[in-house]
Amino acid sequence: MADYIASIDQGTTSTRCMIFDKPGSVIAVDQKEHEQIFPRAGWVEHDAMEIWNNTRDVIGGALAKANLNSDNISAVGITNQRETALVWDKSTGQPVCNAIVWQDTRTQKICDELADLGGGAERYKAKVGLPLATYFSGPKVRWILDNVDGAREKAEAGDLVFGNMDTWLLWNLTGGVDKGGVHVTDVTNASRTMLMDLTSLSWDEEIAAEMKIPMSMLPEIRSSSEVYGECQGGALLGTPVAGILGDQQAATFGQVCFEVGTAKNTYGTGNFMLLNTGEEQVPSENGLLTTLCYKIGDNKPIYALEGAIAVTGSLVQWMRDNLGIISSAPEIEDLAKSVDDNGGAYFVPAFSGLFAPHWRSDARGALVGLTRFVNKGHIARAALEATAFQTREVLDAMNADSGVPLKELRVDGGMVVNEALMQFQADILDVDVVRPKVAETTALGAAYAAGLAVGYWADEDDLRQNWGEDKRWTPQMDSDAREKTYRNWKKAVTKTLDWVDDDVD
Ligand code: ADP
Numbered sequence: 001m002a003d004y005i006a007s008i009d010q011g012t013t014s015t016r017c018m019i020f021d022k023p024g025s026v027i028a029v030d031q032k033e034h035e036q037i038f039p040r041a042g043w044v045e046h047d048a049m050e051i052w053n054n055t056r057d058v059i060g061g062a063l064a065k066a067n068l069n070s071d072n073i074s075a076v077g078i079t080n081q082r083e084t085a086l087v088w089d090k091s092t093g094q095p096v097c098n099a100i101v102w103q104d105t106r107t108q109k110i111c112d113e114l115a116d117l118g119g120g121a122e123r124y125k126a127k128v129g130l131p132l133a134t135y136f137s138g139p140k141v142r143w144i145l146d147n148v149d150g151a152r153e154k155a156e157a158g159d160l161v162f163g164n165m166d167t168w169l170l171w172n173l174t175g176g177v178d179k180g181g182v183h184v185t186d187v188t189n190a191s192r193t194m195l196m197d198l199t200s201l202s203w204d205e206e207i208a209a210e211m212k213i214p215m216s217m218l219p220e221i222r223s224s225s226e227v228y229g230e231c232q233g234g235a236l237l238g239t240p241v242a243g244i245l246g247d248q249q250a251a252t253f254g255q256v257c258f259e260v261g262t263a264k265n266t267y268g269t270g271n272f273m274l275l276n277t278g279e280e281q282v283p284s285e286n287g288l289l290t291t292l293c294y295k296i297g298d299n300k301p302i303y304a305l306e307g308a309i310a311v312t313g314s315l316v317q318w319m320r321d322n323l324g325i326i327s328s329a330p331e332i333e334d335l336a337k338s339v340d341d342n343g344g345a346y347f348v349p350a351f352s353g354l355f356a357p358h359w360r361s362d363a364r365g366a367l368v369g370l371t372r373f374v375n376k377g378h379i380a381r382a383a384l385e386a387t388a389f390q391t392r393e394v395l396d397a398m399n400a401d402s403g404v405p406l407k408e409l410r411v412d413g414g415m416v417v418n419e420a421l422m423q424f425q426a427d428i429l430d431v432d433v434v435r436p437k438v439a440e441t442t443a444l445g446a447a448y449a450a451g452l453a454v455g456y457w458a459d460e461d462d463l464r465q466n467w468g469e470d471k472r473w474t475p476q477m478d479s480d481a482r483e484k485t486y487r488n489w490k491k492a493v494t495k496t497l498d499w500v501d502d503d504v505d
Pocket of ligand 1: 011012013014267268269270312313314315316317329330331332333413414415417418
């Protein structure tokens with residue numbers, strides 16, 4: 001057995017390759033950002049070829065930094081931005097258009113039409129655990145087939161295939177056009193398409209037919225931890241690809257949330273809280289998603305409740321790139337600390353509508369409570385607080401659905417270095433917020449899935465021992481202040497609703 005495991009983390013803003021050792025420590029990282037393409041309001045695209053090229057580069061980069069080669073790597077795992085949909089021609093390896101990113105809202109009309117067939121937004125919820133929303137992959141594939149010249153004919157002739165980013169990278173790593181790349185996804189990614197039956201873990205032909213998606217386009221659904229194939233070229237030549245988990249499920253796995261009732265919250269482009277519900281699928285009454293958490297080889301599938309928030313860290317990016325009031329993301333912390341409080345300002349970043357627990361695609365962003373008193377420090381503070389308030393809404397929903405209040409929250413992702421945010425988060429939730437030693441839990445989770453499949457780690461107990469606490473924030477705000485500011489937040493949310501009219505494309 002070689003000494004290390006590699007993990008490819010194909011995120012919304014960048015692609016990383018990380019090398020881990022047995023205690024779960026990071027040996028090397030290489031990372032490349034890719035272009036965010038905004039062709040018009042509400043549309044978000046990625047160039048899948050750029051992402052594949054970046055993937056090859058960061059694999060080579062991470063191995064070179066650690067002075068390693070493929071002989072030192074036992075297996076590689078993949079974790080990825082979920083729901084982002086790509087359609088490509090399997091005989092040329094060329095995508096038919098850019099990947100449509102999870103944040104993209106162009107499928108609103110398709111979702112409305114499907115809802116009108118009966119059952120409204122909950123039409124498929126009992127089978128797939130998800131409400132009809134622009135977020136998920138299935139309607140994005142339908143949009144591509146309806147709008148890209150010649151795509152439907154080619155798809156019906158069996159020439160085109162669909163995949164989320166995991167499938168695209170796996171297909172290319174395992175040989176692509178030339179060497180018969182495998183066309184496979186794992187249960188967690190499949191559970192974000194709106195096309196997979198949560199119980200049978202297979203594609204639902206009726207839903208695919210209603211969305212007019214040929215079954216021949218869909219990848220084979222496999223577990224999250226097994227050998228799917230071997231790398232057929234590049235720096236990892238001959239290395240088995242042995243784990244796939246959608247990014248949020250990977251972070252849950254990396255946080256070793258293996259027991260029923262354990263939860264983590266990841267603070268990245270968006271925020272995603274997942275609660276392990278074990279072998280039970282818990283239908284949500286409070287705006288959460290029922291989703292696959294993981295499936296290790298032949299073991300039974302483990303399910304989760306999920307609260308997905310579209311815009312958290314990307315609001316910080318927006319303040320940097322679109323407003324220019326900070327020049328880097330970490331600067332927001334100092335700017336926010338230049339004032340004592342939010343000065344009455346509340347920022348609801350409903351840029352892609354509102355996801356959990358509201359699921360309101362008609363909402364758009366609003367900055368409310370403004371007076372002449374408010375300055376850019378208050379706005380920076382309101383932007384950070386937005387992340388914490390949105391998380392409180394999701395935690396309340398989680399507690400209501402599960403009936404067992406969470407006692408502490410494990411956190412990870414790019415924003416958890418922000419101490420001011422973490423303290424405010426503990427204050428607003430009134431529970432402890434705990435950051436682990438390895439904050440790169442997403443990449444770690446995919447490494448764990450791959451390492452388990454090849455026997456690098458023996459079992460879940462091996463992984464539990466790797467988890468250690470780095471820092472804990474305990475609530476300090478008094479309850480009156482907490483409930484008053486949260487009440488204002490909820491009022492601010494109501495101001496964003498009903499903004500988009502029916503006649504808007
Ligand atoms: P993803 O995996 O979704 O691409 P990451 O986990 O890498 O995202 O987190 C990146 C996000 O974190 C960015 O949206 C960035 O704006 C935000 N971010 C990074 N550093 C800070 C910070 N110090 N304070 C607040 N937000 C931050």
